[in-house]
Amino acid sequence: MSILPQSPRVLALANQKGGVGKTTTAINLGTALAAIGERVLVIDLDPQGNASTGLGIDRRDRDLSTYDVMTGECSLAETILDTDVPRLWVAPSTMDLLGVELEIAARPDRAHRLRNAISTLAQSRDETIPDFSYVLIDCPPSLNLLTINALSASHSILVPLQCEFFALEGLSQLLSTVEQVKAALNPELSIHGIVLTMFDSRNNLSSQVVADVRETMGDAVYETVIPRNVRVSEAPSYGKPALLYDLKCTGSQAYLRLASEIIQRERTLRGVAA
Ligand SMILES: Nc1ncnc2c1ncn2[C@@H]1O[C@H](COP(=O)(O)OP(=O)(O)O)[C@@H](O)[C@H]1O
Ligand SMILES: [Mg+2]
Numbered sequence: 001m002s003i004l005p006q007s008p009r010v011l012a013l014a015n016q017k018g019g020v021g022k023t024t025t026a027i028n029l030g031t032a033l034a035a036i037g038e039r040v041l042v043i044d045l046d047p048q049g050n051a052s053t054g055l056g057i058d059r060r061d062r063d064l065s066t067y068d069v070m071t072g073e074c075s076l077a078e079t080i081l082d083t084d085v086p087r088l089w090v091a092p093s094t095m096d097l098l099g100v101e102l103e104i105a106a107r108p109d110r111a112h113r114l115r116n117a118i119s120t121l122a123q124s125r126d127e128t129i130p131d132f133s134y135v136l137i138d139c140p141p142s143l144n145l146l147t148i149n150a151l152s153a154s155h156s157i158l159v160p161l162q163c164e165f166f167a168l169e170g171l172s173q174l175l176s177t178v179e180q181v182k183a184a185l186n187p188e189l190s191i192h193g194i195v196l197t198m199f200d201s202r203n204n205l206s207s208q209v210v211a212d213v214r215e216t217m218g219d220a221v222y223e224t225v226i227p228r229n230v231r232v233s234e235a236p237s238y239g240k241p242a243l244l245y246d247l248k249c250t251g252s253q254a255y256l257r258l259a260s261e262i263i264q265r266e267r268t269l270r271g272v273a274a
Contacts, residue, residue, distance in 0.1 A: 010137065011156055013139060015139075016143045016173070016174060022138055023051045023054065023138050024236075031244065033134055034087040034088040035085075036263070042135075042136050043150075045093060046141075047093060051090065052092035053239065054240075056084055057092045061081065061092075065092050067100055070100045070103075072113070076117040077121055100146065111149060111152050112152055114137075114149040115152050143173070148185070155188055156190045156269075159193070160194075161195070163205075163206040194220050198228040224258040227251060227254055231251055
């Protein structure tokens with residue numbers, strides 16, 4: 001029997017390296033999926049809270065956060081806030097999450113707390129809670145207990161890799177963590193794909209990295225490559241996804257293509273005819 005609900009599909013955005021585009025992808029892929037009709041929840045599992053900020057959630061409005069969910073103070077449903085994007089919601093985080101590892105370390109279900117929270121949400125008959133089709137979990141830049149919780153709660157992992165010289169460094173460690181989680185916690189976990197981010201067409205190194213990563217990781221790499229685009233990096237300071245800030249910019253357009261590719265891949269993974 002499946003340990004994860006069939007719906008929503010839960011994807012963890014994970015890479016223990018910081019600054020590779022996890023949060024930017026959570027915000028903009030979430031927005032792009034919502035734009036093409038999906039009902040999306042972004043769960044902010046990084047104490048930095050940048051996904052929440054980038055989706056326009058003021059720190060003062062984060063009374064209940066993923067910290068409270070992880071410690072069992074409240075349900076996931078209670079934390080969910082609306083965003084300016086139709087069909088996109090967020091469960092925000094706060095700095096309190098920094099301490100959560102110590103607080104839950106002794107609990108036997110410490111690695112399953114997020115999975116249990118998502119299951120409760122999926123089973124809820126409360127009509128005020130949207131019937132999400134996708135949940136995207138923005139992970140912290142570490143392979144800590146928060147990331148383990150995300151992997152244990154997810155159908156698949158989506159790995160952002162920055163187009164830089166050391167792109168593949170650390171990937172084997174991440175993939176071995178995925179194998180460990182699969183063996184011990186969540187047999188359903190699969191690798192959804194690798195998304196290359198911050199591609200700079202004026203830089204030969206970027207093209208070299210794309211070629212290397214495709215050669216090493218083959219079909220796991222999405223066709224869509226996210227370009228480095230100043231509009232994408234400006235948008236969070238306005239509390240907006242790039243797709244709302246400038247829909248026409250190359251970064252927004254790339255995230256729309258990535259969303260279609262992900263939906264396509266989901267259909268293949270689930271054996272549904274495209
Ligand atoms: N496609 C892009 N173009 C330009 N800047 C980007 C792009 N993607 C991410 N960035 C910037 O790079 C930095 C790191 O991205 P972020 O998504 O926060 O990474 P992570 O969550 O993996 O730490 C941020 O300042 C972000 O605005
Ligand atoms: Mg981040």
